[in-house]
Amino acid sequence: MARKNNNAKNMNLKKLTTAVLRSYSRQSGLQRIGETFLPSRSRIVEVLDQIRQLLFPGFFGHKKLEAENVAYHVGNLISKIAAELSAEILHCMCSDQCCEFCHQADRCKAEADRISQDFLSKIPEMRKMLALDAQAAYDGDPAAKSIDEVIYCYPGFYAVCVYRIAHELLTIGVPLMPRIMSEHAHSLTGADIHPGATIGKRFFIDHATGVVIGETTHIGNNVKVYQGVTLGALSFPKDERGRVIKGLQRHPTLQDDVTIYANATILGGKTVIGKGVTVGGNTFVTQSIIAKSTVTHKPAELEVRRKKRK
Numbered sequence: 001m002a003r004k005n006n007n008a009k010n011m012n013l014k015k016l017t018t019a020v021l022r023s024y025s026r027q028s029g030l031q032r033i034g035e036t037f038l039p040s041r042s043r044i045v046e047v048l049d050q051i052r053q054l055l056f057p058g059f060f061g062h063k064k065l066e067a068e069n070v071a072y073h074v075g076n077l078i079s080k081i082a083a084e085l086s087a088e089i090l091h092c093m094c095s096d097q098c099c100e101f102c103h104q105a106d107r108c109k110a111e112a113d114r115i116s117q118d119f120l121s122k123i124p125e126m127r128k129m130l131a132l133d134a135q136a137a138y139d140g141d142p143a144a145k146s147i148d149e150v151i152y153c154y155p156g157f158y159a160v161c162v163y164r165i166a167h168e169l170l171t172i173g174v175p176l177m178p179r180i181m182s183e184h185a186h187s188l189t190g191a192d193i194h195p196g197a198t199i200g201k202r203f204f205i206d207h208a209t210g211v212v213i214g215e216t217t218h219i220g221n222n223v224k225v226y227q228g229v230t231l232g233a234l235s236f237p238k239d240e241r242g243r244v245i246k247g248l249q250r251h252p253t254l255q256d257d258v259t260i261y262a263n264a265t266i267l268g269g270k271t272v273i274g275k276g277v278t279v280g281g282n283t284f285v286t287q288s289i290i291a292k293s294t295v296t297h298k299p300a301e302l303e304v305r306r307k308k309r310k
Contacts, residue, residue, distance in 0.1 A: 039091035044180050047088060050081050051165055055127055056151055078120060086116035089174055096175035118172050126164055129201060133160050136202035140224050156205030159191035166195035199223075200256070207262075214251035216269060223254055226262040226281070234268035234286055255291070 053061045054077055057070065065073055090112040137150040137157050144150055150157050162185035166178035178195035186192045190209035193199075197213050200221040205211055207227035213219075217231045233250035249269035258273050260266070261281035266273065273279065274291030283297050 038095050039088050039176060039180070041180055041184075043084065044088050044177055045184050047081060047084050048162065048165065048181050048184065050077060050084070051123075052161065053077060054081065054123060055130060055161070059148075059151055082113075082116050082120060085119065086112045088177060089115050092174060092176040115172055115174060119169060119174075122168055126168065129164055130161055132202045133157060133164075133204065136204040136222070136224070137206075140204045141206060154208075155189035156191060156208040156211075159185045159189045159193055159205060159208055159211075160199075160203055163193040163195060163197070163199065167197070167199075170195045197251075210263075216249045217251040218253040220254055220256035220258070220275070222257045223259075225260045226264075228263035229260050230265045230267075232265065232267050234271070 049060065053059075054074070057074065058065045086109075090109055093108060093112060134147050134150045134157060137154055138144045138147050141150075144154075162181055166181040169181070170178040182193060182195045191205055191211040191213075193211070193213045194215040194217070196215040197217040197219065199213075199217075199219040200223065202222045203219060204224045205226075206224065210228040211225060212230045212232060214232050219231075231252055231254070236244045236250065237248060239245055252266045252268055252271040252273060254260075254266075254273045255275040255277075257276045258279070259277075260273075260279040263281055264279045264283045264285070266279065266285045268286050270288070271286060272288040273285070274289055274293065276292045277289050278294045279285060279289070280294070280296035283295055285295060289295055
């Protein structure tokens, strides 16, 4: 009886295997059999964590830093990041170029090493930007007790930090990795910031959850947004074949000193929110707003009724 059951299970397994293999050929876009191995998401996240240790010494990691050991620690950390970042950049380059077998392995590795070093050279400038972001969060949130609390705890600041890292990698030509990093931050914080967006100094996201910032968004200096804000596209122009045209300005521009309150939606590549504008919560904006304006909608009439006694 047991042998008969095992034979039946084996037959079912063979049928299932055949059915799954047949689906691979039918939906060829959902498999990468025989293609270049994709970069490791987990290793890229580990590199991201190491970069944060470099950006914020003493905040993250397991080693207590003192004046006597900080130079040794930073040197080792830079060396480790350079090697691991270069390896993952190489995987991203090979995946992007669909290399089955690299005929210029030494040249590609040298290019990945160069990009890794280029990125690390920008760490001091990134720290300046993040210091301004952290200060903006502290200044803009009365609940913030210290800069340390902002850096260590605030999901909005984490999302902005990962954006700054991913944006720099995208700017110097690294494929795929910036999106892996930004989507990791998205999964943790609820804030979806495309690494292609352009964001100025002193940027603060309060509460973070539900914020969406599209790829072609331009954000000036001293901008503050609250939870649930969407900076999105109004429409997607298509070519003669009906395919979405890529590379166009699809998302809005926010000039300096703009504040956008919770659940506001601003759409369109031609939409410009002028300097010093305040956009009220739950508003829907698809046209440009002149500087020094306040945008609100007429409040709905609130009706309060007494409950019927049972």
